[in-house]
Amino acid sequence: MGRRSREELPHPLLHAILVFATIVTVYPILWVVTIALSGKQSLAIADLPAQPTVSDRVRAVIPWPQTVSLANFKSVMTEQPFGRWLVNSAIVSAATTLLGIFLAATAGYAFSRFRFPGRRAGLMSFLVSQMFPGVLMLIPLYIILVKWLGLGSTRIGLVLVYTTSAIPFCVWMLKGYFDTIPRDLEEAAMIDGASPVVIFRRIVLPLAKPAIAVTALFSFMTAWNEFILGATLMDKESMYTGPVGLRFFVGGFQQQWGYFAAGAIIVSIPIVVLFFFLQRYLVSGLTAGSVKG
Amino acid sequence: VNSAPSHRLRFGIGLALGLLLGVGLGVLLLVGARRTEARVRAEREAIVTLNAFADVVDRAGISGDAVRGAVAAWAKAHASVTAVRVIVLEGISLEASTEPKDAGDRAAPRRLAREEKPLYDRAQRLRAAVETNRQEGVPRKDEIEVERLEGGALSLAGPLERDGNVVGMAEIRTAGPPPAPPFPLATVLLYLIAPLAAYAVTALLFKERRAPLALAAFALLAVALFLFARQTLATFEADRLATDRLVAERTSGEARLAPALLGTGAAPLEPSKWDTDVFRRPRGVAPGTTPGGAERRGRNFLFGVALGAMALTAFFGFGLAARLGRVLVRHHVAYFYILPSMLAMVVLVIFPFLYGVAISFTDQTIYNTSEPLTRLWVGVENYGHILSDFAITTRAPDGSRVFNYQNFYWTLGLTIVWTVTNVAIGVSVGLFLALILNTTGLKLRPIYRVLLILPWAVPNYITALIWKGMFHRQFGVINQMIQIFGGRPISWFDTPFTSFLTILSTNGWLSFPFMMVISLGALQSIPNEIYEAARVEGASRWQQFKAITLPSLKPSLIPAIIISVVWTFNMFNIPFLVSEGEPAHSTEILITQAYKFAFQQYRYGYAAAYCVIIFLILFAYGTVQNRVTRATEGI
Numbered sequence: 066m067g068r069r070s071r072e073e074l075p076h077p078l079l080h081a082i083l084v085f086a087t088i089v090t091v092y093p094i095l096w097v098v099t100i101a102l103s104g105k106q107s108l109a110i111a112d113l114p115a116q117p118t119v120s121d122r123v124r125a126v127i128p129w130p131q132t133v134s135l136a137n138f139k140s141v142m143t144e145q146p147f148g149r150w151l152v153n154s155a156i157v158s159a160a161t162t163l164l165g166i167f168l169a170a171t172a173g174y175a176f177s178r179f180r181f182p183g184r185r186a187g188l189m190s191f192l193v194s195q196m197f198p199g200v201l202m203l204i205p206l207y208i209i210l211v212k213w214l215g216l217g218s219t220r221i222g223l224v225l226v227y228t229t230s231a232i233p234f235c236v237w238m239l240k241g242y243f244d245t246i247p248r249d250l251e252e253a254a255m256i257d258g259a260s261p262v263v264i265f266r267r268i269v270l271p272l273a274k275p276a277i278a279v280t281a282l283f284s285f286m287t288a289w290n291e292f293i294l295g296a297t298l299m300d301k302e303s304m305y306t307g308p309v310g311l312r313f314f315v316g317g318f319q320q321q322w323g324y325f326a327a328g329a330i331i332v333s334i335p336i337v338v339l340f341f342f343l344q345r346y347l348v349s350g351l352t353a354g355s356v357k358g
Numbered sequence: 359v360n361s362a363p364s365h366r367l368r369f370g371i372g373l374a375l376g377l378l379l380g381v382g383l384g385v386l387l388l389v390g391a392r393r394t395e396a397r398v399r400a401e402r403e404a405i406v407t408l409n410a411f412a413d414v415v416d417r418a419g420i421s422g423d424a425v426r427g428a429v430a431a432w433a434k435a436h437a438s439v440t441a442v443r444v445i446v447l448e449g450i451s452l453e454a455s456t457e458p459k460d461a462g463d464r465a466a467p468r469r470l471a472r473e474e475k476p477l478y479d480r481a482q483r484l485r486a487a488v489e490t491n492r493q494e495g496v497p498r499k500d501e502i503e504v505e506r507l508e509g510g511a512l513s514l515a516g517p518l519e520r521d522g523n524v525v526g527m528a529e530i531r532t533a534g535p536p537p538a539p540p541f542p543l544a545t546v547l548l549y550l551i552a553p554l555a556a557y558a559v560t561a562l563l564f565k566e567r568r569a570p571l572a573l574a575a576f577a578l579l580a581v582a583l584f585l586f587a588r589q590t591l592a593t594f595e596a597d598r599l600a601t602d603r604l605v606a607e608r609t610s611g612e613a614r615l616a617p618a619l620l621g622t623g624a625a626p627l628e629p630s631k632w633d634t635d636v637f638r639r640p641r642g643v644a645p646g647t648t649p650g651g652a653e654r655r656g657r658n659f660l661f662g663v664a665l666g667a668m669a670l671t672a673f674f675g676f677g678l679a680a681r682l683g684r685v686l687v688r689h690h691v692a693y694f695y696i697l698p699s700m701l702a703m704v705v706l707v708i709f710p711f712l713y714g715v716a717i718s719f720t721d722q723t724i725y726n727t728s729e730p731l732t733r734l735w736v737g738v739e740n741y742g743h744i745l746s747d748f749a750i751t752t753r754a755p756d757g758s759r760v761f762n763y764q765n766f767y768w769t770l771g772l773t774i775v776w777t778v779t780n781v782a783i784g785v786s787v788g789l790f791l792a793l794i795l796n797t798t799g800l801k802l803r804p805i806y807r808v809l810l811i812l813p814w815a816v817p818n819y820i821t822a823l824i825w826k827g828m829f830h831r832q833f834g835v836i837n838q839m840i841q842i843f844g845g846r847p848i849s850w851f852d853t854p855f856t857s858f859l860t861i862l863s864t865n866g867w868l869s870f871p872f873m874m875v876i877s878l879g880a881l882q883s884i885p886n887e888i889y890e891a892a893r894v895e896g897a898s899r900w901q902q903f904k905a906i907t908l909p910s911l912k913p914s915l916i917p918a919i920i921i922s923v924v925w926t927f928n929m930f931n932i933p934f935l936v937s938e939g940e941p942a943h944s945t946e947i948l949i950t951q952a953y954k955f956a957f958q959q960y961r962y963g964y965a966a967a968y969c970v971i972i973f974l975i976l977f978a979y980g981t982v983q984n985r986v987t988r989a990t991e992g993i
Contacts, residue, residue, distance in 0.1 A: 076801075079794050086791055087809045093824045093867070094812060096835060100827075109833035122842045126835045172699035179692035182685055187696065193980070194707050200930055200949045201969040204956045205710035205717060212727050229706040232699055261691045292819040293930055297957060308819050312935065315823055322827055329820045340815035341808070344875070 095128035101326035104134030108322040137327035147328050149303065150310035154332075157220050157306060158288035161227040165284040166277060168232050173239030174265055178251075188240075191233035199230055199294050207297060218301040226294055231284040238283070242276035243269065279346045282339055289336060307332045365568045365675075366561045369575040372674030373557050374550075376575075380583045380667035381549045384660055385542065388590050391656060392539040392597060399601040400536040401504055401512065402633065402641075403438075403608045408502065408514045409632040410612035411442060412528040417620050417627065420518055420526055421446050421453050426466065429454040431619045440511065440533050444518070445470070445481045446526040452477075453526070481527035484517040488524050497637035504636060510535020516638070549586045553578040572675055579671055580664070587660040594653050605633055718967035724960035740967035763854070763944040764951065766968075773927060773947040776862070780926045781919060783866040788873025789911070795874075796881040807878075814871035822935035825864040829936070854944035857937045861945060865932045869925075873918060880914040881907070920983050924976065948972050 099110055111125040141147045175181075176188055206226060216222030246269065254264050270277070292308040299305055305313060311332065314325040411432060418428040425444060433442050433456040443460075444453040452474075455466045470478055480503060487499035505513045511532050518526040560574040613629035633641050673679050686693060718741070720734035750765045762768070791810060795803055813821065828834050829850045837847040850856045884906065892902050930949050933939065939946040939954065946954065949972060956965035 074797075076797070076799075079797060079800060080802075082794060083791070083806050083810075087806060090810050090813055090867070093821070093828065094816065096828060097820075097824050107833065108827045108830055110835065117841075119842060122838050125838045126842070168699035168702055171695045175692045175695035179689065179695075181689035181692040184692075187700065190703070190708075193977070194703065194711075200928075200953055201973055202707070202710050202714065203953070204962050204966050204969065205714035206706070207956075208717075208727055208962070209710055209713065225702075225706055229702050232702065236699065265695075290817040290819070293934070293953070308817070311820065312823065315827070325823060325827075329823070333816055333820060336817055337812070337815040341811075344811070 092128065097326045097329055099128040099130050099326075100322050101137050101330050102133050102135070103130040103323060104132060104136040106321045106323040108320070137323040138331070141324045141327045141331070145314075145324055146303065146305075147307075147310055147324070147331075150305045150307050151331070153220065153304060154289055154307040157223050157227065158285050160220070160224045161231060161288040162281050162285045164224065164228045165231045165235055166281050168228065169235030169239050169280065170270065170273070170277060171265075172232075173236045174243055174269060176236065176240045177243035178248075188237075191236055195233045199226070203294065203297055206294075210298065216298075218299050218304045220304070222298055223295060223306070226298065227284075227288045227291060230294075231287050234287075235280045235284055238280050239273065239276055242273055246272050279343060282343055283346075286336060286339055286343075289332075365566050365571050368677055368680065369571045369671070369675040370554075370557060370561065372671035372679075373575040373579055374554060375674060376579045376667035376671035377550050377553060377582060379670055380579070380663050381546055381586055383663045384583075384586055384590055385546055387656060387659055388593065389539065389541060391594060395594075395597045395601060396536045396539060399604060400532070402601065402605050404504070404512050404514050404530070404532050405502060405634060405636075406605060406608045406612060406632045407436070407439060407532075408516050408528065408530050409634060409638075410609075410616060410627075410629070411439075411530055412516050412518060413627050413632070414616050414619060415444055415454075415528050416518060416520075417625055420444070420520060421451075421467075426454045428619050430456065432616075435615055435619070438533055440531045442531070443477070443529040444526060445477060445529070446518075447478075447481055447485065448525065450478055457531075477529075480515055480529075481517075484515060484527055485524035488517050488519075491637065497639065500636045501638045502634070502636045507531070545586075545589065549582055553582040575671055575675055576668065579667060583660075583664045583667060587657070587664070590660065591653055591657060594656055598653075609633055714966050715970055717963055718970045720963045721961075722963040722966075724962070727962070734963070736963070740964050741971070743964070744967060744971060761942075761944070763942050763946070766971075768944075769946055769948055769951045772858075772945065776858075776933075776947055777923055777926045779862060780865050780869060780929075781922050783862070784869040784873045784922060785915070785919060787866070787870040788875075789877045789915075791870070792874045792877035792881055793907075795878055810874060811871045813868045814875075816868070818868055818929075819931045819935060821868050822864060822931050825860065825867070826936045829860045851937055851940040854941060857940055857945045861932050861937050864936050865926065865929060868932075869922065872922065873915075876914050876918040877911060880911045884910045924979070927976070927979075948975075 096110070100108060103110070109125060110128065111121070111131055113121055113125055117125075176184060210222045210226070211217035214222070216225075250268050250272075251264050254268055259267070290308065291306075292312065295306040296309045296312065299309055302313075307328070311325055311328050313319065314321040314328065414428055414432055415425055418425045421444075429442060429444060433439060441455070441457045443455045443457060444466075445451070446453050450470045452460065452466045452468055452470055460466060484501060484503065487501050490499050491497050491501065501517060503513075503515045505515075507513050511534055513529065513531050515527050515529040517524040518528055556578055557574060560578075561571065564570040564574070609629050609632050612632065613627065616627050631638075631640055635641060716731055719737060720731050721736045721739070722729075722731070722734050726734060744766045747765055748767060749762060750768045751759045751761050754760045794800075795807060795810075828836050831837060831847060831849050831851075834850075836850075841847060848856055850860050888906050889902060892906060897905065927947075928949060929947070930953070933945055933947050933950045934953070937945040939950060943951065943954070948968075952965050952968040952972060955961050955968055959965075
């Protein structure tokens, strides 16, 4: 034992390193909380006098507002159309999740349970389509959806795009889970004369509930966090999604950092909670060979 | 399962479907082209009439009772024209009109009413068009407006000139639409039934012998489609000649009629200038319309259709369709389950992807999205432009170096530097923190872990905007910190290097937790006994790390690195939102640059080619990675 304690680095030093790393990590988050609670639109934490002293400057980097106020939260939801944008995001994300799960569960089941010509090609095509980011598809999709089908600035267009970008990941996740469900039950049901549709709905889906829930949360998160497709396809201000709206507050000539910060916190809280809930699945799912950016 | 395939039946079905495809698409082409030709013909005839009418009005003096008389007589002599109007700009007056509503107290001449402003605007538009075209020396704006009214009638308006200035407008409204060409039902039936009947006779003769049956089916299909194509093309040509003839007849008819209306003493008319395009350029002189262009396109189209029909016949005749059908039937449950998602992927991923590749061979921009791609085809020009331009720097006249940051190789180099540095930062910081967190007996470990993962949980566009705010030159906290230590504030986004630092630190902040979590998981799975055994052997800390820790990390760290290379390469939001490519696109990575080409410069074709190149890079990377890790083994 004596030998071991000599080899370990002293714990106070490790704590010092970890505390430093944690401060660097948490600082931007504290900064945005500070701006949100400041009740002002400025991105400075404190107003500096014309000839600032060192203590003035130190005050300006300490992430705590000079006066605490919830005004930004109140006005971003009431005076600004942010509530409407959140509703748009929620509708689009929910629809994407439902549609995506339906499509992915059926396909994942087939890929898991049946051996048929084209199976490998189909699975590989899902994998390959995951490799290139949505931006590369944006030009043809923009022309097809906006110029041909007139689906610019509509929730339907966005749902379609999000769903197809979520399907491959969901298919692979669900296929992986279906693979782990033993076939005995299905075979027994088949002997009893149950049709494949009945087996899928009554036996497989209930057994796969946890995986479906996780996959659903993933697709919800993806759609909720997506920025660039939304920014490109949603032209009308009333049809913005949450992310596009947040960027609207501080992009271009707008400098409403207070609204941005309050909105960012409102948007992030559910996602951060979801994230910690999903974290371990995220790691295992990602290392299973999916490479979505 | 069908055990004894019938060659007779297969080639029969193949021939029938081939005929259906060939003749069906051919008829669609024929009907469409005839309808277009009829419309073009109606427009040309109407333009002749309009020009003749404008000439008559001009010779009659444009305004005054003489014009009204001539107009009334002219209108009475034209059954094909419902109503005519003459507008004079000076005084905003309706000089003459045979519109039914312009009777009684509203009869010409009178000043135009307020609600007739569109009429006056139309005249002004024509004047502006004539003047613009004359100034620019090129025909760009329509000098004759052709408007299609509800019900198919045409409303045409042309300028009236005096001494080279547009002083008014002549307008005519034609009677109903041109008669639609009839659907050639008899022809279609003939070309469908006759070859099938001939095939039936052959089939009776040859029974089930495959070779003669195949020969007969292909020969009949080829002959039928050839004859059909010849007839179709002949119809095209006849239509075109008929158009020329009818327009000539219309011109001579107008020329015969007009002098009688004007009486003696008027200046002679110029019928040769009546058959014009909308820029009032006489046809035959005007470039751009090569006669027979439609026929050549039609011939190419029909040839392609015939090849498709042949392929279809072969597909069915040689039993491939039957085999495909058997596969579909046997695995129908699986295909049934896959169909919805495959359909979605085909419509919204595969087709757009192929369409994007097609766009990359054109010079499509925001202004010509309605044109067919074939007309914008430029071959590999876009690729040539992107890949052959090595001039990252040029010499300015004063000898200084000027960087072209939109050069592909600059952006590619920056993307590689961006990817490598980010992954290196992520792995080293993540692994370092994981090793510390893995220390046995360390207090507060769960709290550190949760706090250190936070950047991963925050949506990355929010991270990007937060860091953009913190790097603000005047109010950003980072410059405040620099000033605490006596430094000068930095304009982060003004030089490529500092701008790159902003996106690098932002992305480093959000990407290390992933590596940390992966490493921590791997470290915790190493059994402690191995280390104890190593210690008993007297291995130093560094030796333990090299011999035990690193090899155990490898299986999970390598896939994580591979993934994060793709992620970083594709990390759109950080460069797009933090540095926004500033200054002068020097900190764009490949995909943000592609986005800017498409949605800021609206060069869709060029941007699509850029995207295809990025895709090829990613695809090559994926293939190599796949080879290395065999990640897809055993699916």
